[in-house]
Amino acid sequence: MHIASILILTTVFSCTKTDPELVDEQELITSVILTFTSDGEEDQQVRWTTQLNENPTITLNSNSEYEVAVSFLDESDPTDVEDITTEVKMEADEHQVFFEFSGVPIEFGQAVSDVLDTNQNPLYINSLWSTSSPGSGAVRVYLIHEPIQKNSSDRNGFGGETDVEVDFSILVKD
Amino acid sequence: MNIIKRLVLFFILLLTSIIHGQTCDFRILGIVKDLHDGEPIFGAVVEIKGTDFYGQTNKEGYFELTGICEGSVQIIVSHIQCNPVERSLTIESDVELSFALEHHINELEEIILIENGITQVNTSVSESQMNADQLARMSNQSLAETLNVLPGVSALKTGNSIAKPMIHGLYGSRVAIIANGMRLQDQEWGADHAPNIDLNGFESVQVVKGAAALKYGGDASGGMIVLSPQRIRLKDSLYGNTILNGVDNGKGGGLSSRLTKSYDNGFYFSGQLATKYFGDRQAPDYFLTNTALKESSLGFTFGRSRILKGWQLKYTRFQNETGILRSAHIGNIQDLLRAVESEIPLRVEPFDYAIEAPKQQALHQSLQASYFNQISDQSLIRIDYNYQINSRKEFDVRRANRSELPAIDLTLQTHDFLGSIKWRNGFDWEFEWGLNGLLQDNFSNPETGVKRLIPDYLKYQIGSFITGNYKPSNIFNWEWGLRFDKVFMDAQKFYDTEDWIERGYNLMYSDYEQKNFGTQLLVNPKLNFLNISAQTGIAIRLSDSDKTTLSYILTQRAPNVSELFSDGLHHSLATIEYGNLTLDKETSHKVLLGFKKENTRLSFGIDSYLNSVSNFIYIEPTGVEQTTRGAFPVWSYNSTKVFMWGWDVFGEIQFAQDLEYTFNAAYTYAQDLTKNEPLILVPPFAFNQQMAYTFSKKNIEILLSHRFTGTQNRFPDTNFSVNLIESGTIIQKQLDVSTPPTGYHNLDIYFSLPLTNQTSFKSTIRLIVLNLTNTTYNDYLNRLRYYAAEIGRSVQLQLVLKY
Structure with missing residues (x-):
């Protein structure tokens, strides 16, 4: 029995482990960027990141049309920023970008440059926003993974799993 | 079968409890052997149930009990490695007996076994048991679902097929699963991890409602689940x-x-x-x-x-x-x-x-x-x-x-x-x-x-x-x-x-x-x-x-x-x-x-x-x-x-x-x-x-x-x-x-x-x-x-x- 215990103890104490490797996180989204373009206006880029303490503000003009491009980035490693947008576009069938507005009357639809899925449903990765009266409010940007259906006027109708849900403040100027 | 066993046991208990007031100078001599090769077994304990008469077999397997009273007695022969065997006899003169011990459950005549053949893990701690027949009925279920029918045992589930046993409201690292005398080591800390074990490989399950069997560990405050294979x-x-x-x-x-x-x-x-x-x-x-x-x-x-x-x-x-x-x-x-x-x-x-x-x-x-x-x-x-x-x-x-x-x-x-x-x-x-x-x-x-x-x-x-x-x-x-x-x-x-x-x-x-x-x-x-x-x-x-x-x-x-x-x-x-x-x-x-x-x-x-x-x-x-x-x-x-x-x-x-x-x-x-x-x-x-x-x-x-x-x-x-x-x-x-x-x-x-x-x-x-x-x-x-x-x-x- 003594021999056995010594044997065990030797195996125990001769064991060393190699240092673990850093995990390369592949699906993380840390930043959501909205880019607004409109005729006669300077491009506007608004960025949501986990580091912010309050929601970033989008400033728009009333009664105007904007083309809005959404992009999703993984900036967890500042030296190796990954653009997740390409992956989302490639899997248009499994994804849906969606917006919900509160406090301000803004309508949105697909932009000419939008990506369509195999059933010709807009992904809204590039959308067209129309503002009307001035005011302030917020927009919630969603990226939905594997929605149950692709046509809905509210978030609940899409079902699926929420991959992104971030809020921006909106100020619609006169 | 169970009923018969119980009736016999009851009958024997009744017999032994009848008190006789007569001569107490008889001897019981005997030998205890291995049922299979006939080799003598030393260190087997021979006792008369309900009394303080004890004896132990020597190197040659012999034992002797003296000063035995006239009347019915029940003799129990036990050994660390065996199930005890019991035999009842009426003492009217000196008796010579021979016992054959065996590891496993045997249903030969004259031999009465402890119920189910399962010995309690700890005698002073309550325990619930399931025997082979009960396990067979549940053979399609997981361990935790099977044990769910026992008092004080429940199943913590993640959906339909992932279930962890819970004893007295505790689970995970607080419940030890002992299979074949060793503790199961399988990421038991996760609430959504079912124990990686199939009950079909075992003959009996015992749930001890506390970390009483210190041999297997002292950290299972909920209790222990002891799974034993067929003898x-x-x-x-x-x-x-x-x-x-x-x-x-x-x-x-x-x-x-x-x-x-x-x-x-x-x-x-x-x-x-x-x-x-x-x-x-x-x-x-x-x-x-x-x-x-x-x-x-x-x-x-x-x-x-x-x-x-x-x-x-x-x-x-x-x-x-x-x-x-x-x-x-x-x-x-x-x-x-x-x-x-x-x-x-x-x-x-x-x-x-x-x-x-x-x-x-x-x-x-x-x-x-x-x-x-x-x-x-x-x-x-x-x-x-x-x-x-x-x-x-x-x-x-x-x-x-x-x-x-x-x-x-x-x-x-x-x-x-x-x-x-x-x-x-x-x-x-x-x-x-x-x-x-x-x-x-x-x-x-x-x-x-x-x-x-x-x-x-x-x-x-x-x-x-x-x-x-x-x-x-x-x-x-x-x-x-x-x-x-x-x-x-x-x-x-x-x-x-x-x-x-x-x-x-x-x-x-x-x-x-x-x-x-x-x-x-x-x-x-x-x-x-x-x-x-x-x-x-x-x-x-x-x-x-x-x-x-x-x-x-x-x-x-x-x-x-x-x-x-x-x-x-x-x-x-x-x-x-x-x-x-x-x-x-x-x-x-x-x-x-x-x-x-x-x-x-x-x-x-x-x-x-x-x-x-x-x-x-x-x-x-x-x-x-x-x-x-x-x-x-x-x-x-x-x-x-x-x-x-x-x-x-x-x-x-x-x-x-x-x-x-x-x-x-x-x-x-x-x-x-x-x-x-x-x-x-x-x-x-x-x-x-x-x-x-x-x-x-x-x-x-x-x-x-x-x-x-x-x-x-x-x-x-x-x-x-x-x-x-x-x-x-x-x-x-x-x-x-x-x-x-x-x-x-x-x-x-x-x-x-x-x-x-x-x-x-x-x-x-x-x-x-x-x-x-x-x-x-x-x-x-x-x-x-x-x-x-x-x-x-x-x-x-x-x-x-x-x-």
């Missing part, structure tokens, strides 16, 4: 069994088969094989999409067993793939709200056998070598070495075809050594001293592309125990035990540099810091714990039918890896879970008081307990974290003081020879004394009753089983609010995740029809209907209860062959 017959024979199951719900079934070849000289080979295959299960109103299951297990045993010494080599392999309800994979709290508010699961698809993400895959292999030797007439040594390798993969629904890449990929290897020596001092004292050494290595594969939930670690544990049993007479028994364990954890974990600083770890544990990767920090925590555990208890036989037990158990448990290091997102609960490096060991004081009355017609028992736990480690909501998926509830491990009490009652009424009624009930109370609120996930009141009627002519049996699970009214409030945009305005909605579902009744029925009943071949066909009334219900202890109802009616056909 080997020490004669030339070939035997085994086969169980075949077919079930309509899930359109699947299972096959399990065992075969053992044993020889006169003690050599034996044994093989075991089992497999289960199911498609999506069905709730009363819909299919539970992606709940298919594939499972297989096999085992080989080879050894030589004789009465005085033996050895064994055993290999077992268990593998499964379990689908997790597709609707339970959600992204954030708004998704959870949608699921809670929906009457039916959000994704219901037609029946399918395919298992897609989310799913779990587990592979558990174990290799064990055992040896025992009775080195003198008073002592026996036993050595076990066990290597277990457990690999576990969990798959989430992911982007870019990564669903086929596991999100969690862990490999846990454990070397476990247990050596002990048992000895006896006279007839009253018995002791056991032993050493237990363990080395565990966990590897968390970085190829997953997801932050490790559990880090790489090495765990060393060295423990020593001593236990004793003092039995001065048949009516009194005192047990005690003491165990020390030194636990050393050497982990390597990446922390978010920000988190590390925010929690103040950079000040407390700066010497653990190993390498800085910018946003990530590699840390090497080295943690030491010294655990002391103890047990003491008494068992008193108040009369022939009444017995009472009282026991105190002290357990100390080092925090497990999940409690210390857990770091990640829970897809089915929409929570972020964080471990806590500052946790200290958990100490529990449990007192159990039991009373049991056993008569032929009526048996009744109650076990009550108190459990006071300081530094009770639990997970609680601690805030909200802003993520790209919105606000997430954060749950962190912390410690508190907990007080628990409860009782289990059980009974059996034999209304007539062919009509038997059994029942049991259990209640658990658990309170967090720091926050002054109930503990989460405590089993509600449960009541089980069974009525069995056997038609005397053909032995056809009908068994009706009813289970009532109450509503848990004691729960902490862990609700949170969700902010939603509805028609242009932001609204707040309360998300109720804490209110337990209302109680339910569950009705099962079993028809058993014996086809053949020869000693060499027995076969039974059984029709089983579970959830007979097809009731829709939710169970509080199912962590996926928000998403779907439990399984509906399921009709099962079972064929049991014993040969």
Whole structure:
């Protein structure tokens, strides 16, 4: 029995482990960027990141049309920023970008440059926003993974799993 | 058979209790031999039941008892390695007897066995048992579901096929599973990890309601589940069994088969094989999409067993793939709200056998070598070495075809050594001293592309125990035990540099810091714990039918890896879970008081307990974290003081020879004394009753089983609010995740029809209907209860062959 215990103890104490490797996180989204373009206006880029303490503000003009491009980035490693947008576009069938507005009357639809899925449903990765009266409010940007259906006027109708849900403040100027 | 045994026992007890007042100068002489090779057995104890007459066999196997009174006596011959044999005789003159002992259960005439042939693990601690026949009925279920029918035992479930056993409201690292004399080492810390074991490889299950068997560990404050394989017959024979199951719900079934070849000289080979295959299960109103299951297990045993010494080599392999309800994979709290508010699961698809993400895959292999030797007439040594390798993969629904890449990929290897020596001092004292050494290595594969939930670690544990049993007479028994364990954890974990600083770890544990990767920090925590555990208890036989037990158990448990290091997102609960490096060991004081009355017609028992736990480690909501998926509830491990009490009652009424009624009930109370609120996930009141009627002519049996699970009214409030945009305005909605579902009744029925009943071949066909009334219900202890109802009616056909 003594021999056995010594044997065990030797195996125990001769064991060393190699240092673990850093995990390369592949699906993380840390930043959501909205880019607004409109005729006669300077491009506007608004960025949501986990580091912010309050929601970033989008400033728009009333009664105007904007083309809005959404992009999703993984900036967890500042030296190796990954653009997740390409992956989302490639899997248009499994994804849906969606917006919900509160406090301000803004309508949105697909932009000419939008990506369509195999059933010709807009992904809204590039959308067209129309503002009307001035005011302030917020927009919630969603990226939905594997929605149950692709046509809905509210978030609940899409079902699926929420991959992104971030809020921006909106100020619609006169 | 049971009834006959009991009647005989009762009759004998009646006989022995008749007092004779006459001459007491007779002698009983005798010899005790090995049934198979006729070799004399030394160190066997010969006693006259109900008296203080004891004797022991010498090297030649002889014993002598003198001064025996005239009249009827019952002689018990026992030996550490054997089941005791009892024989009754009438003393009118000096007698010469010969006994043949054997390891295994034998139903020869004149030999009466302890009921079921299962000896209690601890005599002073209450225990629930299940025998081979009860296990066969449940052969299609998992370990936790099978044990769910025992008083004080419940199942913590994640969906339909993942279930963990719970004893007196405690689970995970607080419940030890002992298979074949060694502890099962399989990431037991995860609430959604089912034990990687198949019950079909075992003959009996014993649930000890406290960490009383210190030999196997001193940290299981809930209790221990002891699984024992079939005993080997020490004669030339070939035997085994086969169980075949077919079930309509899930359109699947299972096959399990065992075969053992044993020889006169003690050599034996044994093989075991089992497999289960199911498609999506069905709730009363819909299919539970992606709940298919594939499972297989096999085992080989080879050894030589004789009465005085033996050895064994055993290999077992268990593998499964379990689908997790597709609707339970959600992204954030708004998704959870949608699921809670929906009457039916959000994704219901037609029946399918395919298992897609989310799913779990587990592979558990174990290799064990055992040896025992009775080195003198008073002592026996036993050595076990066990290597277990457990690999576990969990798959989430992911982007870019990564669903086929596991999100969690862990490999846990454990070397476990247990050596002990048992000895006896006279007839009253018995002791056991032993050493237990363990080395565990966990590897968390970085190829997953997801932050490790559990880090790489090495765990060393060295423990020593001593236990004793003092039995001065048949009516009194005192047990005690003491165990020390030194636990050393050497982990390597990446922390978010920000988190590390925010929690103040950079000040407390700066010497653990190993390498800085910018946003990530590699840390090497080295943690030491010294655990002391103890047990003491008494068992008193108040009369022939009444017995009472009282026991105190002290357990100390080092925090497990999940409690210390857990770091990640829970897809089915929409929570972020964080471990806590500052946790200290958990100490529990449990007192159990039991009373049991056993008569032929009526048996009744109650076990009550108190459990006071300081530094009770639990997970609680601690805030909200802003993520790209919105606000997430954060749950962190912390410690508190907990007080628990409860009782289990059980009974059996034999209304007539062919009509038997059994029942049991259990209640658990658990309170967090720091926050002054109930503990989460405590089993509600449960009541089980069974009525069995056997038609005397053909032995056809009908068994009706009813289970009532109450509503848990004691729960902490862990609700949170969700902010939603509805028609242009932001609204707040309360998300109720804490209110337990209302109680339910569950009705099962079993028809058993014996086809053949020869000693060499027995076969039974059984029709089983579970959830007979097809009731829709939710169970509080199912962590996926928000998403779907439990399984509906399921009709099962079972064929049991014993040969």
